[in-house]
Amino acid sequence: MxxxxxxxxxxxxxxxxxxxxxxxxxxxxxxxxxxxxxxxxxxxxxxxxxxxxxxxxxxxxxxxxxxxxxxxxxxxxxxxxxxxxxxxxxxxxxxxxxxxxxxxxxxxxxxxxxxxxxxxxxxxxxxxxxxxxxxxxxxxxxxxxxxxxxxxxxxxxxxxxxxxxxxxxIDHYLGKPSVQNLMALRFGNALFEPLWRRESIANIQITLAESLGVGTRGEFYNQTGALRDMVQNHALQLLTMVAMEPPSSNDADAIRDEKLKVLRSLKPFTEDSVGRDVVRGQYRPGNAAGHPAVGFLQEQNVPADSRCETFVALRTEVQNWRWAGVPFYLRTGKRLASREAQIVVNFRPTPHNIFPGFNAPNKLVIKLQPEDGLELHLLAAKGANQQEALSPVSLDLDFDKAFAENRVGAYERLLLDALAGRLNLFVRSDEQEQAWRFVEPILQAWSKDQAGPRPYAAGTWGPAAASALVARDNFAWDEEQ
The missing domain is CATH 3.40.50.720 (NAD(P)-binding Rossmann-like Domain)
Incomplete structure (x- = not known):
């Protein structure tokens, strides 16, 4: 060719x-x-x-x-x-x-x-x-x-x-190997499909965290912010991949039709619900990787009175039969405690616990960066005696090791697909516009909010309100569990 x-x-x-x-x-x-x-x-x-x-x-x-x-x-x-x-x-x-x-x-x-x-x-x-x-x-x-x-x-x-x-x-997150393996995990195996629904899943968390600040991109970032830069595209695309119904085929439009249905099913925000279910933050001076780190307002080409958010956490729901009542938590930010991107599927606890004191729910962690892989967290007995304490164990699949000879980076995969004319991993215009419809009420509410973003110290996991957002449902972000 x-x-x-x-x-x-x-x-x-x-x-x-x-x-x-x-x-x-x-x-x-x-x-x-x-x-x-x-x-x-x-x-x-x-x-x-x-x-x-x-x-x-x-x-x-x-x-x-x-x-x-x-x-x-x-x-x-x-x-x-x-x-x-x-x-x-x-x-x-x-x-x-x-x-x-x-x-x-x-x-x-x-x-x-x-x-x-x-x-x-x-x-x-x-x-x-x-x-x-x-x-x-x-x-x-x-x-x-x-x-x-x-x-x-x-x-x-x-x-x-x-x-x-x-x-x-193009959305390069869709080219990441773990996202492709999410499709394979869900639609190429019978194991998880019976569990992939409200009866078995307690909540789903999507985290796209960066430990670095904005660096030399201060002017661009001040005009964009975390909501536009990460949530409207990357985070929502990952949500659709997790929540979509099985497509009729592996055809591009069949997949994108199902993703669009998810976006249309997201619980719409109102001015009141933005204040309750969305947290925006902006990093202040702190400590990152053992070194002092300046705040966003001290970064190059950032106005001293900037109200730009460098952190967003939100709670939403997919209002359909499969996911009714299951909270989806999304968060992203700059200058957070570590660089990691992952999807955590938290399963509900067992209905009857015969091991008192040891009922940590199972979870599936889909790791996107810095490594690609899957972790299934379970409980197992430490010894032969069933009365002994249970201990957390995990089944860990490292894609870099398992498929070392065939690893393809996100942009490499997407460029090759563009050359071949394959649209499966690219975003259709109606998807993209529906994602904007979802975040637009947040932008409108923020434009009227005089309080501005909540401060958080560089090197932390964002404002305390982000933890409170999840704790309200008696859950915690994955690193807090």
């Missing part, structure tokens, strides 16, 4: 930090189709050789395991090309079209690794230049919009140029 892959924003952080290392891994693993070209476009005046040298230098900053040696990079660099391009100029799109048509590849994937506010202009220019034929696919990086109205406008323009099957809205 021949392909052309074009990165708009080819000298941006996303391209060199995430996308190019992922492509190199696909190349190293022999998964990247051989008959391909990779073109980066940006405003800088660079030749192909200058761009290759620039990227080779950037590669020195990526993880050691993803860094090519000189011989590997030389072979990978043969695929790399560069063109200067002003994204507002029709003549530059005409030149891009000429370059792409020069050999007529089987597919052309146009990856918009730019600021989302440029998406409508780029798509309109692509359409005017005739760069929207059936062999063309466009990949849209998140965040798609700042609110529901802006997301709808982006989607309107995209749909005016490309069909829905040509639009690949």
């Amino acid at each position: 021949s392909f052309d892959l074009v990165f708009f924003g080819g000298t941006g952080d996303l391209t060199w930090r995430k996308l190019m290392p992922a492509l190199f891994q696909a190349f190293r693993h022999g998964k990247l189709p051989a008959a391909g070209r990779i073109l980066s476009v940006a405003r800088d005046e660079l030749s192909d050789e200058q761009y290759r040298a620039w990227l080779k230098e950037r590669f020195q900053e990526v993880d050691d395991a993803k860094r090519p040696n000189d011989e590997e990079f030389a072979r990978f660099a043969e695929l790399l090309h560069y063109r200067r391009m002003d994204l507002s100029q029709p003549a530059d799109y005409a030149r891009l079209k000429s370059w792409l048509q020069g050999r007529g590849a089987d597919s052309a994937v146009l990856y918009l690794a730019t600021s989302p506010h440029l998406f409508p202009m780029i798509c309109e220019q692509l359409g005017a230049a005739g760069l929207n034929g059936p062999q063309v696919r466009v990949v849209l990086e998140k965040p798609l919009g700042h609110d529901l109205a802006s997301a709808q406008e982006i989607n309107r323009v995209v749909r005016s140029v490309f069909s829905e099957t040509q639009a690949f809205r």
